[in-house]
Amino acid sequence: MTPKLTNDSLEPSGVTTGSPGPTEPIEVKFDAAPGEQKPTDRISIRDVAKEAGVSVATVSMVLNENPRISRATHIRVQRVIDNMGYRPNRLAQSLSSRFTQVLAVMLPPLRHAFADAYFGEILSGISDRAGKLGHKLLIEQAKPQYIKEGKHIELYERRFVDGVLCVGFNEKHTFLTDLRQYPMILVDNRFGDGMLDYVHCDYRLGAKQAMNCLLQLGHRNIGMIYAAPESPTARDVLEVYSTELRNAGINPKESWLADGCFTDEGGAAAAHLLTTRDKDITALLCGNDKMALGAIRYLVEHGHKVPQDISVVGFDDIQHLAYANPSLTTVHLPLYELGVAACERLVSRIRGKVDRISDVLPTHLVLRESTSIVRTR
Amino acid sequence: MTPKLTNDSLEPSGVTTGSPGPTEPIEVKFDAAPGEQKPTDRISIRDVAKEAGVSVATVSMVLNENPRISRATHIRVQRVIDNMGYRPNRLAQSLSSRFTQVLAVMLPPLRHAFADAYFGEILSGISDRAGKLGHKLLIEQAKPQYIKEGKHIELYERRFVDGVLCVGFNEKHTFLTDLRQYPMILVDNRFGDGMLDYVHCDYRLGAKQAMNCLLQLGHRNIGMIYAAPESPTARDVLEVYSTELRNAGINPKESWLADGCFTDEGGAAAAHLLTTRDKDITALLCGNDKMALGAIRYLVEHGHKVPQDISVVGFDDIQHLAYANPSLTTVHLPLYELGVAACERLVSRIRGKVDRISDVLPTHLVLRESTSIVRTR
DNA sequence: CTGAAAGCGCTTACAG
DNA sequence: CTGAAAGCGCTTACAG
Incomplete structure (x- = not known):
């Protein structure tokens, strides 16, 4: 925990002065610093105005691409800005304007x-x-x-x-x-x-797509590992899950539902609960990929083959999960x-x-x- | 990709005016907003000063807990600050002071x-x-x-x-x-x-700990999946790996090394390379956990038992990897x-x-x- | 211990 | 099309 101070071989010229307690902040100067930025004080809009022979208002307007500035002036001032390497202080900009960006x-x-x-x-x-x-x-x-x-x-x-x-x-x-x-x-x-x-x-569409897939594959006893039912989008999935079952003439059972808390371990626990409570379940719809992976891990470790015995569908399409074994069928959410x-x-x-x-x-x-x-x- | 605009049932009183193109920014007012913050203009340090009957300098110093302010004044001004719900504008603070925080x-x-x-x-x-x-x-x-x-x-x-x-x-x-x-x-x-x-x-200590473990377990033909050798800390691990082998009287072979690019897939590929190039390898030291997992995945899928045939050690101790199967022996880095x-x-x-x-x-x-x-x- | 004033570096009406 | 001036809301010497 406590940082162990070391002066390893990378340290060139032992510049280690003991920290003398709270002092005036010091501008640390490096001795050998070729190509250093101009060490002069920061350039302000006033310096640019003076150099360009215009008012600060004009420079400001050039900066903000205000169309009221003539093209000629704009170009001239912009050149001065570039030459001087001027960068506006955004604290001042934000203080004066409405926005912080x-x-x-x-x-x-x-x-x-x-x-x-x-x-x-x-x-x-x-x-x-x-x-x-x-x-x-x-x-x-x-x-x-x-x-x-x-x-x-x-x-x-x-x-x-x-x-x-x-x-x-x-x-x-x-x-x-x-x-x-x-x-x-x-x-x-x-x-x-x-x-x-x-x-x-x-999420409604996603749930429909997942259920459609499972139903088409002939599954009728479909369990669901949900999470965070206080979330409206999570409820969307639950609702569509029920609706789609009913539309297929299947009466969803209470025992087909388990909370997986959105975690890997939760998914495993839920899979355990569902498969022991109801041996007839042949498929699991999971509220996210993490729970789906946890469920698969549990199932595989307990003698259920995935997908031969039990199919599993996730939600999210998290990267690098295509590499899982078996790779996960899932609802792709356009998160990016x-x-x-x-x-x-x-x-x-x-x-x-x-x-x-x-x-x-x-x-x-x-x-x-x-x-x-x-x-x- | 393109956002599909929907007005779903949550929308209460269809407040959907077509956006009339670029206009003056408008302060949007909500009709029914009980318990709304005081809609008056933001309170400035001047308002506080006036209310407290002191100068703005004094308020500023109270804010910054300047010890030059008497305890009595401090308390009095602080009370006014709290009562008015004053929050200093940090743009102004930063513009005036040396720091942005x-x-x-x-x-x-x-x-x-x-x-x-x-x-x-x-x-x-x-x-x-x-x-x-x-x-x-x-x-x-x-x-x-x-x-x-x-x-x-x-x-x-x-x-x-x-x-x-x-x-x-x-x-x-x-x-x-x-x-x-x-x-x-x-x-x-x-x-x-x-x-x-x-x-x-x-990383030197970590590499030493990992190698010590493998050597104690009797391993002598130890492969290494490294990455980013341009990184000094990565080189630390490589160096210690070699040194520890030599200290144990083992001559490290070139064929025991493979680059895994710090990725899962890279780790798998490197494991493939190492195990086919040198059948005698009994252990793999990996530069991070992701590569270690990739390696294990490859090994298991290709008939090598982990750890019975080949031991694997990672680096990082990424969370949730304790749940992998087999769970990963690894060097814990105190990243937090x-x-x-x-x-x-x-x-x-x-x-x-x-x-x-x-x-x-x-x-x-x-x-x-x-x-x-x-x-x- | 406290106040009046200058200043931080911009933008924005307001003139012209 | 451009400039002089006020102002954004603070902090910091400088007086007293």
């Missing part, structure tokens, strides 16, 4: 939120699009203490960000309604009585595109271009090895 | 950088500590275009951040030397001729603690308290099921 991604307080394939894929889309739109991204985790201290509100009130993307929350996270008066968007869920913007995957869309729409909202966001992105089924025609007794 | 985490341009267990664990530590130190975290990905445009330098020059934590880079990423004059720290690597601060895990330490040290550096950072954190071996005593012919 920063967004926050709010993650739930899960231990491994940053190492999660689902969040990661969404974050990837958000990050790429934010970059293209000229926005920076702050990452925040909604820990209890954080919420208690009102840090989520400070994000706006203290002008850290223009908007927040909320990933991985459901209606139980009531603190999110604190943000309803600010630009924010729920990513891959919906709730809040129409007061909160959202973008999510079409979801991140892109959420970011895009949130920025539009910030710029005042839309009132209310409620987008739904289509899914598709990826057929791999974990499903097959129903076993014959 | 923001750090950036720089990630390499890998497709799944945000969904990576290794990065995620480090990020978790960084994030937690940054929060405690009152710093926000920006996430940046060093894509080629990003570097070309000098965005990494802008991070400082435009005053986005006070410092940058660089995770997952090696000496081939030469753009990092552009940052040597600013507060930055390499996380889990070291390079740059002693000009760059760093904190990394003790590494993130914490890096963040802590970087902030000290920013505050001018240290000159040069070069910390190394100890590892330990976690013995699980993928290793056993050497097979007898």
Whole structure:
């Protein structure tokens, strides 16, 4: 835990002065630093104005590509800007303007939120699009203490960000309604009585695609490993699951349902529960890939062949799971595109271009090895 | 791909005005919003000063807990601050002061950088500590275009951040030397001729622990799946691997080495190469857990029992891999603690308290099921 | 111990 | 089309 200080061989000229306690911050100068940036004080807009022989207002307008500036002036000033290597101080820009050009991604307080394939894929889309739109991204985790201290509100009130993307929350996270008066968007869920913007995957469509696949393969006794029934999109899947069974003339049993908590271990436990409670189950629909993998692991380790004895379908289409054995048939969620869309729409909202966001992105089924025609007794 | 706009049943009072193209930004007002925050203009330090009957300088000093303010005044002003719900505008604070109180985490341009267990664990530590130190975290990905445009330098020059934590880079990423004059720290690597601060895990110790384990179990023909030999810490492992073999009187063969690219598939391919090239190999040391898992997958699928035929040791101790079958013996890297330490040290550096950072954190071996005593012919 | 004033580096009406 | 000036909301010497 405690950092062990070492001066290993890479250290060239033992520049280790003992830290003399709190002192004045010191500008550390490196002796041998060829090609160093101009060590002069930072260039301000005033310096550029002087050099270009115009007012600071003009430089500002060139910077912001204000069309009121003549083409000739624009080019001339821009050249000076480039030559001087001037970079506007964005604190001053944001203080003067309405915008910070920063967004926050709010993650739930899960231990491994940053190492999660689902969040990661969404974050990837958000990050790429934010970059293209000229926005920076702050990452925040909604820990209890954080919420208690009102840090989520400070994000706006203290002008850290223009908007927040909320990933991985459901209606139980009531603190999110604190943000309803600010630009924010729920990513891959919906709730809040129409007061909160959202973008999510079409879980109903996905569930339909998965059930359609299993029913076509002749399965009738289909179990379901769900999770987080407090989440509207999770309920979508449950509902479609029941509806599709009924449409096929099958009466869904209570004993076909088990909660897998969205985790690998939960999926394994649920598979155990379902298969011991009801020996007739020939297929499992799982609310996400992690639970599907856990279920497969359990099944294989306990003498059920997948897919010969039991077919398994997941949800998410997490990367690197195609390599699992058997590889997983799953509903592909367009998570990257979801991140892109959420970011895009949130920025539009910030710029005042839309009132209310409620987008739904289509899914598709990826057929791999974990499903097959129903076993014959 | 294209967002399909839907107005589903959650939408209450069809507030869907067609977006009329670019217009003036509009403050969207919600009709029914009980318990809404005071819709008055944001409170500034001046308002607080007036209300408390002191100068803005005094309020500022109370805010910053300047000891020059008397206890009585402090308490009185603080009460006014609390009552009014005043939150200082941090853009103004940062513009006036030397600091932004923001750090950036720089990630390499890998497709799944945000969904990576290794990065995620480090990020978790960084994030937690940054929060405690009152710093926000920006996430940046060093894509080629990003570097070309000098965005990494802008991070400082435009005053986005006070410092940058660089995770997952090696000496081939030469753009990092552009940052040597600013507060930055390499996380889990070291390079740059002693000009760059760093904190990394003790890969030499880890390699020693792994080799010690395998040698004690009687293994002599030990293969190694390495990756990124351009990385000094990766070379540490390779060196110790050779040294330990020699110390045990074994002459390491060239054919015992294969590059696994740090990926699952790479690990599988490397295992294939090694086991077909040299049938005598009884153990594999892998540069990370992903490659170890790939190797195990390959071995199991091709008739080698793990650990009975071949023992496998990984590096990282990624979460949820304890559930693999067989579970993985691996060198635990204190990645969370590494993130914490890096963040802590970087902030000290920013505050001018240290000159040069070069910390190394100890590892330990976690013995699980993928290793056993050497097979007898 | 506290206040008045300058300044951080921009943008935005307002003139012309 | 461009400039002078006010202002964004803080902090920091400088006085007293």
